[in-house]
Amino acid sequence: YAGILLCIIVMAVSASIFVIVPEMIVGLYTEDLQVQTLAIQLLYMAAIFQLSDGMQVGALGALRGLKDTKIPLVANVAAYWGLGLPLAYLVGIHFNVGPAGMWVGLITGLSTAAVFHSWRFRILTNRLLILPSSRKFT
Template sequence: MGMMGSAWATLLARGLMAAFMAVYVLRARRLRAEREAVVSLVPEGATLRRVADLGAPIGVQMALEVGAFGLSLLMAGWLGVTTEAAHKVAIDVASMTYMAASGIAAAATIRVGNLRGAGDLRAARQAGFAAYWLTFGFMGTMALLLILTRNVVPYVYITDPQVVAQAGTLLLVAALFQVSDGLQVVGLGALRGLEDVKVPSVVALLAYWAVALPLGYFLGFKLHMGAPGVWTGLLVGLTIVAVVLLLRFRRETEPEFASRPAAAEEPATV
């Protein structure tokens, strides 16, 4: 079935994931209290607006980030089939290590959100920075591992020597790339726990579309650096996002914020 077979397999997998999750929510014993607390399956207008206010900026931020990476793949394709294949190998390796950071980010959202909702902003700050340190330690270790195995890992995907050589070069950039990538996703998770979702979407717009992609195009095509130039642009964009979000989380959880009475804080829905 070719590419259509891959598409159908993806659709089937996503459908099963949704079905299994629904069964768990409806049947799990640990969620019994939450199910019994539901009065109506039709939410109120205020609830819908609240969810939309939080969800829409998150969706925009994710679309901007995914779109930037998609365009980087397109630019790699302009450099030829071999370069596109090397790009795909390297980005797939980086994406696997990114999943660990993404998991830590989800935990940060839950912990920071729960603690902020309880009025303990100091503990929320500690939870956020714990997530940052965990991610930095893991991604830093993976970066070192990638540097040492950059000429071996591509053989898991392909044996073409030209693709392997280019992928090995890209994995050197990926070693730095993934540290920034991990820190920026944890920053997003921690800020979501604070219900701070609009500023990160603006940061993503500027960092990816005003800096990373133009810089990657300039380095890759105008300065003839090729795919490493495109990846350097992404590295710069991700680093900007990571630094800005870290500074924002630090500011939003400063001691002077924590010293305010809990009643002064906006109630959080967790």
């Protein structure tokens, strides 16, 4: 759990920078006011993405450490391709929300994967903790 928490903390620092000084970040890349306005809005969404990404990366790494790779792979495909991408298209293009709508899909897919991987890590580690105490010695 410490690794997952550390990933979330590091990404929270990054997210905080996105929220606190978005104008400074965007100003490094463009002077176009329309682009700056859109980019600043998207940086707020990227801050949310950062938190979910930290949770997902930490939990997925912990699952790899437990040699659990097949189910997380299927979960990632389902979360990104089955949920995130269609939702990004639906909100961003079909409902004409634009780039922010695309980010809604990306954040939803990533957050779904993050929650699933964290839940799975908890289930697997609880099994490892319970298993030895359930054995009977004769």
